[in-house]
Amino acid sequence: MKYQTTLNDNRQQCLICPRECKLKDNQCGFCFVREDINGEIKLKTYGYNTGLAIDPIEKKPLYHFYPMSKVLSFGTNGCIMGCQFCQNDNITKVKPNYNFLNETSPEMLVNIALDYNCKGIAFTYNDPIAFFEYTIDTAKLCKVNGLKTVAVTSGYINPEPAKEFFEYIDAVNIDLKGFSEDFYKKNCLAHLEPVLDTIKYVKQNTNCHLELTTLLIEQENDFDYMLEQECDWIIENLGNNVPLHFSAFFPRYKFKDRKPTSQKTLMRAYDIAVNKGINYVYTGNIPDIKTSSTFCKNCGKPLIVRLGYNISEYNLIDNKCKYCLTELDGKF
Numbered sequence: 660m661k662y663q664t665t666l667n668d669n670r671q672q673c674l675i676c677p678r679e680c681k682l683k684d685n686q687c688g689f690c691f692v693r694e695d696i697n698g699e700i701k702l703k704t705y706g707y708n709t710g711l712a713i714d715p716i717e718k719k720p721l722y723h724f725y726p727m728s729k730v731l732s733f734g735t736n737g738c739i740m741g742c743q744f745c746q747n748d749n750i751t752k753v754k755p756n757y758n759f760l761n762e763t764s765p766e767m768l769v770n771i772a773l774d775y776n777c778k779g780i781a782f783t784y785n786d787p788i789a790f791f792e793y794t795i796d797t798a799k800l801c802k803v804n805g806l807k808t809v810a811v812t813s814g815y816i817n818p819e820p821a822k823e824f825f826e827y828i829d830a831v832n833i834d835l836k837g838f839s840e841d842f843y844k845k846n847c848l849a850h851l852e853p854v855l856d857t858i859k860y861v862k863q864n865t866n867c868h869l870e871l872t873t874l875l876i877e878q879e880n881d882f883d884y885m886l887e888q889e890c891d892w893i894i895e896n897l898g899n900n901v902p903l904h905f906s907a908f909f910p911r912y913k914f915k916d917r918k919p920t921s922q923k924t925l926m927r928a929y930d931i932a933v934n935k936g937i938n939y940v941y942t943g944n945i946p947d948i949k950t951s952s953t954f955c956k957n958c959g960k961p962l963i964v965r966l967g968y969n970i971s972e973y974n975l976i977d978n979k980c981k982y983c984l985t986e987l988d989g990k991f
């Protein structure tokens with residue numbers, strides 16, 4: 660594996676994500692899918708999936724990237740994060756059981772996407788940084804075959820692999836899990852700064868389309884001051900045109916005793932972000948037409964009216980508002 664180094668004591672250090680695990684022979688990293696095998700760190704889940712589905716791109720969520728198109732979603736086992744509230748713990752927190760996994764080479768995945776007329780492939784369900792090598796190989800094949808590539812990720816990646824990763828990814832939704840180092844440390848067993856660095860890198864140095872999602876957990880990351888700080892950071896570092904999704908949490912994994920996020924909390928977060936000046940703010944996992952829809956940042960008219968994953972109005976001419984001809988940020 661390209662992103663590894665040998666330490667003085669002969670252990671191998673993985674350099675894909677900021678954990679930089681130091682591995683003895685036959686030892687797996689924190690993600691439990693990378694293992695040191697005779698001095699070579701290998702991805703044990705390469706070519707295996709825990710399930711495939713054809714999804715509307717809105718489900719990722721990506722609201723400003725070819726709306727209404729279909730993507731083939733792929734995921735496998737393992738994760739680089741330690742989120743105690745993980746919403747997909749049935750795949751991220753269990754070790755690969757090869758009796759139940761399906762084999763899919765990059766070629767097979769691309770052929771399925773083409774056969775079903777998908778716009779592209781989404782690396783999702785678990786974090787594609789956990790299956791970096793497979794993502795890159797498949798994404799390269801997508802390029803040759805005219806398919807778009809989408810990643811849904813924590814953004815917890817080191818700067819060097821990030822350069823390679825985002826060279827081949829066309830659109831990304833990065834989870835900004837909470838605007839506090841304490842929250843990341845306690846609830847994700849990770850750090851905030853590397854995530855912010857990745858977000859800045861994508862926006863400032865790549866052509867990859869960027870959207871952000873914050874899963875709101877009451878009394879953990881939904882405090883007004885935290886949401887205000889998050890919005891201030893976004894505006895200062897990314898401008899005010901990056902779509903921001905606030906989505907509802909459901910009790911899962913180690914947070915089974917918590918309450919699901921209320922509509923009131925989502926609306927409060929929505930109002931804070933809109934009042935701060937972010938142009939495209941959305942709520943997710945809860946049906947609400949107004950806060951799921953896209954409005955023109957100039958004339959305020961509805962451009963894309965959504966409820967759930969359905970679109971009931973589409974008022975764009977190419978990428979422009981049909982009323983005032985202002986461009987809508989994103990790819991359409």
Ligand code: SF4
Binds near residue numbers: 789
């Ligand atoms: S990718 Fe896995 S093995 Fe590598 S540093 Fe991150 S958690 Fe450790």
